[in-house]
Each structure stands twice: as C-alpha cells, then as structure tokens.
Amino acid sequence: MSVEYNNYNKFQILISKLKDFKFENENDKNIFIFCHTVHQKIPCRLFFILGKPINTFLETKLLNNLIYHPKKYPHLVFSIDSKFNITNQTLSYSSSSKNFSFFEKIFLVLDQLLINNNNSDFDKENDKKLKEIPNSIQKYKKHPIYILESLIKTYQIIYPKRPILGYFKGEPIYYKSNIINLLTEKQLYRKGLKPKDKKPYKIIYNSKQEKIYLYAPWQTCKIEILEFDSKDTMDFYHENFIPINCTHINDDKADEVAELLQIEYRKCFKGFYNGFPKIEGIFIESKHKEVFEICLKEYKFNTRLDEIIEKRMKVFKNWNIFLKKVDKYNKIIDRLEK
Structure with a gap:
C-alpha cells in the first residue's frame, strides 16, 4: 500500500x-x-x-x-x-x-x-x-458479450437459451457466445461432415423462394470414405476425405512416381482457383507409403540433377556459340590488318 x-x-x-x-x-x-x-x-x-x-x-x-x-x-x-x-x-x-x-x-x-x-x-x-447491460438496439448489434435473439442472422440460433441475463423491452438477453451457426449440407461437406438426421434443424428460403435446409452441429457426423472412387480424382476438402487405409501424399511429382511404380492412386481435388481446378497431391494405399516416399525422394533428386545438367549444357552451348563468334571476329581483324 x-x-x-x-x-x-x-x-x-x-x-x-x-x-x-x-x-x-x-x-x-x-x-x-x-x-x-x-x-x-x-x-x-x-x-x-x-x-x-x-x-x-x-x-x-x-x-x-x-x-x-x-x-x-x-x-x-x-x-x-x-x-x-x-x-x-x-x-x-x-x-x-x-x-x-x-x-x-x-x-x-x-x-x-x-x-x-x-x-x-x-x-x-x-x-x-x-x-x-447495453441500453440500445444499436449497442446490442455491436456488443461483444450480449445479444438479442431478434438480432441474429437467419442461419443462426441461440443454444442453449440459458442463462437469461435480463430483458430489453420484453426480449430476453443472452450471451453472444451462445450463438451457433447452422450449416447447409454443402457447407458441411466442405468441412468433412454430413447430416446424420433426415430432418434439418431449420428451413429458410433464398431470394428465389427455394428451400435451404440448415443443420446444427449435433445433427452431423464425420464423412467416411471406404475405398477409392471409380474416377481419377477424388474430393479432398478435409482430412475426413482420405479413404480408410489410405494416405495423402502432397507433392507435385507424386502422380509421376505412382505411374512409374504402377500403383493405384487418385488425384486430390481441392476446388477451383481462378477458374482452374486445384489438385493437391494424391491418395495411395497406406501399405505403399514407405516404399513410395523413398522412391519419391530419389525421383525428385534425379529430376533435379537432370535439370541441373540440362541447364549447364545450355550454358556450355551458349559459351561455345560465343567463342565461335569471337574466333570469327578475330579472323576478320587479322585479315584487315594484313
């Protein structure tokens, strides 16, 4: 003191x-x-x-x-x-x-x-x-702690609806941390989830008056991929998209090595970037992982070595052209001096 x-x-x-x-x-x-x-x-x-x-x-x-x-x-x-x-x-x-x-x-x-x-x-x-406790609607909109149910978005709910912290013009006041965002089936899919309940928690309508089904977190479960798809590419928005007993190899050269080893693989589709499909690595069976990683390392080393050799050969070729031009120039000078 x-x-x-x-x-x-x-x-x-x-x-x-x-x-x-x-x-x-x-x-x-x-x-x-x-x-x-x-x-x-x-x-x-x-x-x-x-x-x-x-x-x-x-x-x-x-x-x-x-x-x-x-x-x-x-x-x-x-x-x-x-x-x-x-x-x-x-x-x-x-x-x-x-x-x-x-x-x-x-x-x-x-x-x-x-x-x-x-x-x-x-x-x-x-x-x-x-x-x-805020004393105006505008402050409830901006307040980091408190919220009124009438102010939340159409895709949001307050859960649980307790404790009630008081009332503002007859409406219950809740903690803002109790707000939960409901997700569509497409949004869940990108998070590696799917609805486990047939009945959605809430149905809203878009501008075209089309139904949009929204699901709460407790109505979802993880996506499980049991085996390779019949297509050459598979979705990979989340770790849950990795098939059972498979591994994700994130390398630009992975598909080339898989072709050389003649092992089954699938390219991983991550969505579109600037209008073009974005591929991020491949899926392979986990039993091939150890051998595959060794081969991938060697393949990248040899590829890099080939690139270095090719680059140096190009340099040598350019020097050879340059020296020939110098030699030709010297011969012209000698003739002029005579």
Missing part, C-alpha cells in the same frame, strides 16, 4: 499546483495532468470525445479506487492510458453507436500497427464497464 499512498500524495501535490498555471481550455489542462501522471507512474488515462470540437476527460486510479467519469456522450470515444494502451471506449462511454463499425475497423488496424503487450492498469475497469 506504500506505493498506492505515494501515488495518492503525488497526485494531490500535482492538483494543488495547477493554480499556478494558466490553461486556455480544459483539454490543455487534462493533457498537462496526464503527461505528469505518466511521468510519475500514476495510473491514469486520457479520454478523447470525437465531437466538434474534440473534448477530453480524465480517469485516475488512486488507492485501488477508480476516480471515474460517469457521463456519456453522443460521440465516438477512445482512451490512452499511462502505459500507452489505446482502447476504443465507445460502447462504455457513448450514448450513441453511430459510425461504430468504421471506428472499430480503425482500431483493428491500430492493434496490428501499435503492438503493445503492456497490461493496462485499467483492465478490470474495462471488463466491468463492458459487462454493463
């Missing part, structure tokens, strides 16, 4: 000396106090209210108690603390969420550019503020 009391005394001395300074406005005063608290290592943070004009206010932590600013503003708000952590405070200190999405994107960029691993002195206070 000696450090806390020391900070408290230093802050009181700073406040008492403010009368010796003349500030043009409240912003200058707040910035002055913030700079001095940073210098004296007193936990403090400076808030910026992005209105017209821009205004500021301070929050300080003394004797483990937060001297906070209870007012909310109809503008975007962010803060910088004594450890130079920059935080978007709009959800906690603004009565409006206008332009919040755009503002949040800016902070995502700032997080990447200004990497700051300092633990803030106000982490607990930030969490406490964020856990306050």
Whole structure:
C-alpha cells in the first residue's frame, strides 16, 4: 500500500499546483495532468470525445479506487492510458453507436500497427464497464458479450437459451457466445461432415423462394470414405476425405512416381482457383507409403540433377556459340590488318 499512498500524495501535490498555471481550455489542462501522471507512474488515462470540437476527460486510479467519469456522450470515444494502451471506449462511454463499425475497423488496424503487450492498469475497469447491460438496439448489434435473439442472422440460433441475463423491452438477453451457426449440407461437406438426421434443424428460403435446409452441429457426423472412387480424382476438402487405409501424399511429382511404380492412386481435388481446378497431391494405399516416399525422394533428386545438367549444357552451348563468334571476329581483324 506504500506505493498506492505515494501515488495518492503525488497526485494531490500535482492538483494543488495547477493554480499556478494558466490553461486556455480544459483539454490543455487534462493533457498537462496526464503527461505528469505518466511521468510519475500514476495510473491514469486520457479520454478523447470525437465531437466538434474534440473534448477530453480524465480517469485516475488512486488507492485501488477508480476516480471515474460517469457521463456519456453522443460521440465516438477512445482512451490512452499511462502505459500507452489505446482502447476504443465507445460502447462504455457513448450514448450513441453511430459510425461504430468504421471506428472499430480503425482500431483493428491500430492493434496490428501499435503492438503493445503492456497490461493496462485499467483492465478490470474495462471488463466491468463492458459487462454493463447495453441500453440500445444499436449497442446490442455491436456488443461483444450480449445479444438479442431478434438480432441474429437467419442461419443462426441461440443454444442453449440459458442463462437469461435480463430483458430489453420484453426480449430476453443472452450471451453472444451462445450463438451457433447452422450449416447447409454443402457447407458441411466442405468441412468433412454430413447430416446424420433426415430432418434439418431449420428451413429458410433464398431470394428465389427455394428451400435451404440448415443443420446444427449435433445433427452431423464425420464423412467416411471406404475405398477409392471409380474416377481419377477424388474430393479432398478435409482430412475426413482420405479413404480408410489410405494416405495423402502432397507433392507435385507424386502422380509421376505412382505411374512409374504402377500403383493405384487418385488425384486430390481441392476446388477451383481462378477458374482452374486445384489438385493437391494424391491418395495411395497406406501399405505403399514407405516404399513410395523413398522412391519419391530419389525421383525428385534425379529430376533435379537432370535439370541441373540440362541447364549447364545450355550454358556450355551458349559459351561455345560465343567463342565461335569471337574466333570469327578475330579472323576478320587479322585479315584487315594484313
């Protein structure tokens, strides 16, 4: 507690000396106090209210108690603390969420550019503020913790519907972490899953009024491929697409080696890239894996060796052409000198 009391005394001395300074406005005063608290290592943070004009206010932590600013503003708000952590405070200190999405994107960029691993002195206070129940629909849309069922997407559900954290205009409030995305059969397929229930969890309609069947995670099971397909290629969107007792070999030369060894294989289709089919390796039976990998290594070595020899032969050929031209040029010079 000696450090806390020391900070408290230093802050009181700073406040008492403010009368010796003349500030043009409240912003200058707040910035002055913030700079001095940073210098004296007193936990403090400076808030910026992005209105017209821009205004500021301070929050300080003394004797483990937060001297906070209870007012909310109809503008975007962010803060910088004594450890130079920059935080978007709009959800906690603004009565409006206008332009919040755009503002949040800016902070995502700032997080990447200004990497700051300092633990803030106000982490607990930030969490406490964020856990306050929102008071507007717009804030529920943006809030990272709470959600209303009427605001979720058509392909989403809330499960389980408990606990109910309160009510907003008669509608239950749930944790946002309880949102589950329902998937179509095609989306499940790309994740290596398939529906195990015939009845979907939910049916919605697209713009053409066509039915779309959606399935919950507990209505699915893993895809199992028992054997090679009759076609030369097989889908490979997920590890579950590897046939039983088979191995995936991800190498551009794998199919060439399989042809040389005369073993059965299937090319792995991963989808389309820029309109062209993307093939990623092959499937072979696991019993061939050890021999195949040895042969693949040798084949790549020999192929690389052939490429090096071919490249050097081309260099030698070019040098030979060059030397012949030089010799021809020298003969012409000799004739002219005679």
